Amino acid sequence: MAVTGPSRCPGCTEPLEPGDNFCGVCGADVSAAVPDGTAAGAYGAAGAFGAAPPPAPESRLPDGSDSSRGSGGEAGADSPAPVADGSDGAAPVADGPDGATARADGPADPRESFAAKTCVACRTGTVDQDGYCEHCGHAQPRERDHFERELERVAAVSDRGHRHHRNEDFFTVAHTALSDGSPAVLAVVCDGVSSATRPDEASQAAAETAAESLLAALPREAHPQQAMHDAILAAAKSVDALAEEPEHPRDPYRQQNAPACTLVAAVAAAGVLTVGWVGDSRAYWIPDDRTAPGARLTEDDSWAAQMVANNLMSEAEAYSDERAHAITGWLGADAYELQPHTAAFRPDRPGVVVVCTDGLWNYTEAAAELAALLPPDAGERPLHSARTLVRHALDSGGHDNVTVAVVPFPVPVAGAVSA
Amino acid sequence: MANFSKSTVPQFSVEVYQNEYLPEGGREVNAIATVTATGGGTSGGRPLADAAGQPAPGGAPDAAVVIMVDSSGSMEYPPTKMRNARDATAAAIDTLRDGVAFAVIAGTHQAAEVYPGGGRLAQASPTTRGQAKEALRRLKSGGGTAIGTWLRLADRLLYSADVAIRHGILLTDGRNEHESPEDLRATLDACAGRFTCDARGVGTDWEVKEVTGIASALLGSADIVADPAGLTADFTRMMETAMGKEVADVALRVWTPQGAEIQFVKQVAPTVEDLTGRRTEAGPRAGDYPTGSWGDESRDYHVCVRVPDAGVGQEMLAARVALVLPAPGGGAPRTLAQGLVRAVWTTDMAASTQINPQVAHYTGQAELARAIQSGLDARKSGDVDGATARLGRAVQLASASGNEDTAKLLAKVVDVVDAVTGTVRLKAKVAEADEMTLETRSTKTVRVKK
Known part of the structure; x- marks a missing residue:
């Protein structure tokens, strides 16, 4: 590894x-x-x-x-x-059964x-x-302005963008092995809520805690969807805890709001793709065969998504409204009612999961757009692919922090030399 | 924050209050720096006494004080004035800590040594304190007033001893009639930075701007003692404060980036004191502003800087505010503490349009001081409308900011109809002492209500 x-x-x-x-x-x-x-x-x-x-x-x-x-x-x-x-x-700290667990965080x-x-x-x-x-x-x-991590089977890139003074996104990528020795790969991506206090700390705490929870659960034959659900709750708890810490004197003007962030995570293991999310960070499925349609795997907790879901507005109308990006779900002490969303898929062909914050999908809303940008060999070169997508977001204006993780499916086993 | 082995230097800390967010194209950065010195104790500049209350062995007090008492002819009218001045000086002498070097000067159109004489300072002890008080009884009044001569003698005496802290206490009852304002100005310029000095006006026949000018130039306090009977308490308090000073010649060093312009640097608490013009260059893009000597105390400074626009998403250090202490012998000064003033450009209007409460408060307090000054000036020149408008604004600001002491002083000069809107009427008859008190204390500020 x-x-x-x-x-x-x-x-x-x-x-x-x-x-x-x-x-x-x-x-x-x-x-x-x-x-x-x-x-x-x-x-x-x-x-x-x-x-x-x-x-x-x-x-x-x-x-x-x-x-x-x-x-x-x-x-x-x-x-x-x-x-x-x-x-x-x-x-490696989280001991997989065969010692093949690794995790790579941001700074x-x-x-x-x-x-x-x-x-x-x-x-x-x-x-x-x-x-x-x-x-x-x-x-x-600062190191966090742009950071990249690549494990053998998964990679992610995060960038501050051009218009924000700090990077409030965070990610964790990791791989481990299930009890039968088959590989499992995961990525967690979080986007700090700018209008709250210390969004950068919130996203870091959530991403690290969720990955930790998944790495502990997966080798123990936990049901992946249950493991995902539990990981989101653990992440929420870690963000809640930040609100209890003494406030930074540095940021006096934003002290009213508890730290908060979104979360999206994807686990690829044993032929199943499991995703979980809260907020408006997303996961997309892009098959290697680009003639097959890709799909968005998550439903935003956002004002626009709710408008569309309730048939109150057309998608075009909803997303052009200035309230479109107001999120209706997040991790943080002041969240109304935490509803972790999880979903599992059994893709019938190889592909990659693109796990990202709105800093990317603002420029590539449709799965087809994303598929067109993604290099054809995305599964083999996840870091290169993640960089390509981040670069696209920056070249399109980079109005927000942008974070992209690329998780190949099924998990490639050929290169698992260190196991 | 640095910690020094020298026990007489208190610990300094700097806290910065600001809204660092600027809109696109924004350039002006405002910040309040709260500087607090703690932990030195109030040991009068000497190492802390041992358990028995005796000074630590070998540790002589590191301070010298000269008291300048006006003994011009006018001090005999009424005769209680001279008697009260004598009593007050005696009380101040009683407040001197053992071992502090001191002297008493009688000031007229020239300066005369009352005690100990011979161009020296005495070491405070029960014996010397008794001798000094004895000498005060021989103090005769007569002659004119030339304050510059008193300060020059005080300067000579203070520099006859090798001490770290040099302080003067000056009492006058009349105008500086026997030397030109230029002479006084030249003396103040010569003495600035060499010692600090508190100035008091007793009675109502002195010039407020002269007394506040002396205190301002020499980084001390100014006040009025309208009733001579109040002198003893005031002198005792002043000397206690002087005895609490532990470190002298502390400078506020402000670094700003290339292309930035300092709009102003002001002390804003406990009083408003514009330091902008007192800058001395201190290396590339840095300048020092004098703050005088410090005991256990806290002061606030308002720094306003215009920085070059760096563009949305960028962050810049707009100023670095440090407290520095010059090294003896001219080496590199020691930095006692520092704080950072930042600028962050954002498109988030909710962030960039916030005004920091501390900045808003002290902007108001500085305007309050200006409104009182200009209102009283207008009143003196017979401009009733101007005086009413300015003093009305002052009442409004004092009321809104909770500066109750100033509000009370204003109420003795104007009839307040409505403090919230600042509606006032000038009083037909105002006691001279009340007007002078308001003018002298116009720069006193209060801190932000928490």
């Missing part, structure tokens, strides 16, 4: 493909990029579960519309991400060590301990 992260362009932090000599976005010469050991140490302890975190430093995708985010090749500290596998001491610490880096905005000042340029004052990219 491998956890990988891409290396980055030192100028603009674009993720690089292996063998790149120049950055595909800003054109910087990256052939001379030197690994920098300090970056790896800065957040080496990410992931409470202990899956070795890739030290993907300051990994913003560049913003095409904003010249202040860099282009060119300053020698920012960056490192090709080391590949960690089970054999080099990155201990554990939203801040990182910025010492002695050059500002990506003005390229003049150095970055202070608080993560701001001492010359122009610009906040430096």
Whole structure:
């Protein structure tokens, strides 16, 4: 099992493909990029579960519309991400029956060590301990602004987008084995509610807790739909708990609302695809055979969806209303009545599940649109596919945080070398 | 926040209150920085006494105080004034902690050493306190008033000892008639940053702007003691406050990013004091504003910065507000505490249109002080309409913000018809002391109602 992260362009932090000599976005010469050991140490302890975190430093995708985010090749500290596998001491924490459980979270610490880096905005000042340029004052990219995780059979990418100042989405991807040794893969994606306090913490708590719950339940032959239901309740509890913590003095103006987020999760195991959700984050089924129709697997807890479901408005009318995106279900202490939705499917052909926040589906509402954008080999290259979809959202304006996880179905077994 | 081994430096902390969200194209960032110094105790600048109440061995108090008593001829009218000034000075001397260096100056059109004399300071002890009080009895009144000469002598005396904290207490009853305003100004400029000074006007024959000007320049307090009988209590309080100071020459260092302009830096609590013009450059894009000496206390500062527009979705550090202490010998100053003022551009109008309650409150308190000043100026110049409008606005602001002390003082100058709308009538007859009290205390603020 491998956890990988891409290396980055030192100028603009674009993720690089292996063998790149120049950055595909800003054109910087990256052939001379030197690994920098300090970056790896800065957040080496990410992931409470202990899956070795890739030290993907300051990994913003560049913003095409904003010249202040860099282009060119300053020698920012960056490192090709080391590949960690089970054999080099990155201990899996949730013990599957065969030890083949792994989980990859996003960054554990939203801040990182910025010492002695050059500002990506003005390229003049150095970055202070608080993560701001001492010359122009610009906040430096944080690890959470753009993060990617790839396990062998599943991958996800999250990005801040162009219009929000922080990334309030979070995801967890993991794989484990059922009691019969057959592989199971899961992805959890959460979108923090911006109008509430600490949405970034809410989404992180929910995604981590849900994955933890699923990883504990699946190897014990739990019914996947029941496991999903329980995972959502556990996630809700973890978000509720945040409301009891002392408020941040940092964010005094938003202190009225309890932290809240959406959640969508997908589990692929033993020929069954299980999805669960609360809120308006979605899962889509896209068959590998693109001539077969894809489908949305989730029903939004949103104003627009309710209008359509109750035949009060046409879909077009409902989604063009400014209230369309008001969500009617969420995880958080002030949720009226938590109703976890779960569903199970037995697809009759191979494909992938795209698990995403509205930062993506705002631009690819129909399953067919998504299918057209998804690379044909999505099941084999989940990270590449997730990046492609995130890139599409950013190129379309990036008005919201965007997070995409790609879960292949059925779970490929060929590469399960570490099991 | 840094913690220092030197026991006399209190712990500083900075809390920033602001709405960091700016609309698209927004540039002005306002923040209130609450600076609190705690934990130093009120030890008068010396290491804390041991259990027996004795000063720690080898630890001499690190402070010097000079009391300047007006002894011009007018102090004999009425004669109780001089007697009360003597009693008040004696009470202040009694409040001196053992070991603090001190002196008493008699001020007329020139300055004379009353105690100990010889261009020196005395060390406070039961003996020297007794001698000083004895010397006060010989204090004779006569002559004019040239406050600059008193301050220059105080400066010389304070610098005859090697101490960390230097403080003056100045009492006057009349106008500074025997030197030009320019001379006083030059003396204040020369003394600024060398010692701090509280100033008091006794009676009603002194000039409010002179006394508040001295306190402002020398980072001390100003007040009126209209009835000389109140002097003793006031002097005792002032000296207790002085004895509580533990660290001097603390500066508010404000860093702003490239391309940003500081609109203003004001102390807004406990009084309004505009520090904008007192900036001294302190390295790239940073400037220091003087705050004087600190004991266990808390003050609020309003910083307003215009930053370059960075675009929606961007975050910028708009200012870094730090308390710094110059190192002895001119080394790199120590940062005692700091807070960050941020700017975040958003399309969320609900976020960007909020005004932080602290910022709103102190914007109102600063306007209150201005309204009183301009209202009283208008009243003096016979502009009844202008005075009514400005003082009406002041009544409205004082009432809305819960500044009851100021509201009471205003009610002695105007008849309040409706505080909510600020409808007032000028009183036909106003006691001079009431008007001077209002003017002297116009800059006093209250904190946000929690």
